[in-house]
Amino acid sequence: MSAALSDRPRRVTTHVLQEMKIRGEKIAMLTAYDYSIARILDRAGIDVLLVGDSASNVIAGYETTIPITLNEMIYYASSVVRAIERALVVVDLPFGSYQGNSKEALSSSIRIMKETGAHAVKLEGGREVVESVSRIISAGIPVMGHLGLTPQSIHKFGTYVVRAKEDAEAKKLVDDAHLLEEAGCFALVLEKIPATLGAKVAGELKIPVIGIGAGRNVDGQVLVLHDMLGITQDFSPRFLRRYHNLYQEITGAVTKYIDDVKNIEFPNEKEQY
């Protein structure tokens, strides 16, 4: 192999994620919505970038993930894809782009793949989306499932509390997880469920199970970038670890800039032509 080729980072594929599960190496996944940040995350070594419909909250400022459109997701996803050399890029199918029927689900997935260059799509739900999952996979498009707290159904549940605490809901979740695996999903996200249930699903499934509030005994973790960097301030579920307080850092930098401009301390002699 030439030096140039061997220097290139090994691309993360769905097969690489499967191998990671087999050898017990945890998968690190974060959300990304734009070129500059995606470039930093990719170079830092993130395994999977999710262009999440959480963009509806953290980028567009909506209260729920429901308003974001397929066109908007395609815009964010193509910006992310242009930045990456290594990570696997997964794009959320937004609300209203797949629930109608499996034909709609397939045509939305095809648009994402053709117009963004992403590697996979993600959709929420169990039994009710299995037919769509099979149809998308039949077209050669990898699909990631999403069970537990499914924010696109917020108005059905009415609250963001922990899901599947009761036996009946936990059993349904386990059954749905198996159905999604049998339909061909390459991975599954489990959101805000008891840690014991997360561990049970990860133990039973062959595909990687990635948790967000599903405990430590799953195959990987995902967080919304704006939450883990502390850009958002008013969202503090127990599962969220804040690795930084960027809200404070940005406020400090911008306040200093405003002062410098007002006091004619910026630009200085060296910063002008």
Ligand code: KIV
């Ligand atoms: O949209 C998103 O960011 C997600 C994660 C919470 C998994 O679906």
